[in-house]
Amino acid sequence: MKLWRKPLDSDKIKIIRGEIHIIKDRCKGCSFCVEYCPKEVLEMSEEFNAKGYHPPYVKKPDDCVECHLCEMLCPEFSIFVTVKKEDEKPVTVASGEEQT
Amino acid sequence: MAEQKTTTGVVKPEIPEADVIHPMENLLRMDRMPHIWCSSCGIGIAVTAFTAALEKAKMDPNMVSIVSGIGCTGRVAGYVKLDSFHTTHGRPIAFGTGIRVANPNIKVVVFSGDGDLIAIGGNHFIHAARRNIDMLVVCVNNFIYAMTGGQVAPTTPLAAYATTSPYGCVEPPFNIPYLAESSGAVYVARWTALHVRRLTNSLAEALQKKGFSVVEVISPCAMYYSRINRLGDGLDMMRFYHDNVEIRHGEDTKNLDIGFQTKIICGKFVDRERPTYMERYSQWLTEVKGAKK
Numbered sequence: 416m417k418l419w420r421k422p423l424d425s426d427k428i429k430i431i432r433g434e435i436h437i438i439k440d441r442c443k444g445c446s447f448c449v450e451y452c453p454k455e456v457l458e459m460s461e462e463f464n465a466k467g468y469h470p471p472y473v474k475k476p477d478d479c480v481e482c483h484l485c486e487m488l489c490p491e492f493s494i495f496v497t498v499k500k501e502d503e504k505p506v507t508v509a510s511g512e513e514q515t
Numbered sequence: 516m517a518e519q520k521t522t523t524g525v526v527k528p529e530i531p532e533a534d535v536i537h538p539m540e541n542l543l544r545m546d547r548m549p550h551i552w553c554s555s556c557g558i559g560i561a562v563t564a565f566t567a568a569l570e571k572a573k574m575d576p577n578m579v580s581i582v583s584g585i586g587c588t589g590r591v592a593g594y595v596k597l598d599s600f601h602t603t604h605g606r607p608i609a610f611g612t613g614i615r616v617a618n619p620n621i622k623v624v625v626f627s628g629d630g631d632l633i634a635i636g637g638n639h640f641i642h643a644a645r646r647n648i649d650m651l652v653v654c655v656n657n658f659i660y661a662m663t664g665g666q667v668a669p670t671t672p673l674a675a676y677a678t679t680s681p682y683g684c685v686e687p688p689f690n691i692p693y694l695a696e697s698s699g700a701v702y703v704a705r706w707t708a709l710h711v712r713r714l715t716n717s718l719a720e721a722l723q724k725k726g727f728s729v730v731e732v733i734s735p736c737a738m739y740y741s742r743i744n745r746l747g748d749g750l751d752m753m754r755f756y757h758d759n760v761e762i763r764h765g766e767d768t769k770n771l772d773i774g775f776q777t778k779i780i781c782g783k784f785v786d787r788e789r790p791t792y793m794e795r796y797s798q799w800l801t802e803v804k805g806a807k808k
Contacts, residue, residue: 438537447555487712488560
């Protein structure tokens with residue numbers, strides 16, 4: 416998106432990014448998610464799944480803004496979006512017997 | 516995880532890793548997937564919208580019961596992880612009335628198709644609306660009897676082809692919102708499978724409404740309706756909805772007829788209050804027999 420000037424609060428606002436998960440073998444290749452993705456993140460792939468359909472693949476993984484429209488429009492419940500973790504810190508165990 | 520082979524030899528789809536599970540996993544029976552609906556059928560979208568509406572309306576899943584009849588949409592009862600009931604053809608409203616009367620705390624949701632609810636179950640539909648039984652009816656309208664091979668349904672638009680109308684349908688179709696309103700429904704809305712967010716909001720609103728609520732979901736049928744009428748695949752139907760749907764809230768339900776490839780008017784048409792059957796019944800009993808001692 417082109418802006419005519421830089422927004423004043425652009426350094427404060429952080430856009431939440433999504434991570435798309437596709438359960439390929441459930442897909443029946445209707446391409447609703449590809450058609451209606453507002454950011455055009457998805458594209459139909461050339462590969463076949465177990466049922467002989469072409470599932471989509473994530474073409475531009477960094478563009479997803481976690482709007483969940485593909486998840487809502489999928490008739491097969493085969494695509495869903497989670498919030499992308501920006502910086503993955505190592506998980507520390509708070510309590511438990513394992514720690515000695 | 517690799518593919519799992521069951522004893523029947525059916526290849527089960529790959530199960531995602533435990534930390535990333537589908538958000539609808541707690542409300543749908545994912546072991547039954549992939550479902551039987553054709554590619555680009557809109558019923559799956561209606562189910563997604565319904566599960567999202569359940570979460571939005573903060574309903575307790577243990578107190579919601581889904582009743583379905585026969586047909587493509589009748590299979591919904593088998594795919595939800597709620598108390599569900601797959602009943603005889605046309606009778607989901609009758610069975611739902613029984614559930615409602617036996618346990619008034621349960622919210623009954625009748626999820627069925629146009630052929631089941633409006634054709635064979637037409638009388639149950641109008642009489643449940645007349646009595647104002649507290650239930651939500653989700654009527655998925657795909658304009659045809661899809662599961663039996665594309666015969667003319669009471670919602671097939673004039674001049675549309677079907678396997679039993681080789682020269683075009685000559686019967687004027689039912690206008691479901693008008694039928695529901697004139698029979699006495701308290702909440703009537705119509706959306707297409709493309710309007711998922713509005714459909715979710717409408718279903719959430721209807722779930723909290725007391726009385727007979729009807730939400731019509733217009734769904735693309737790529738295998739029968741659009742194939743026989745040469746309207747392209749499901750995506751072309753969705754594009755048609757995108758270009759030809761007009762949202763008019765509060766429109767007079769008389770004007771909501773759907774013709775063959777004409778403009779479809781969507782929106783929330785009726786939202787009113789009427790005493791429900793159970794309220795009337797208990798009130799009448801106290802009038803006749805006196806208050807409970």
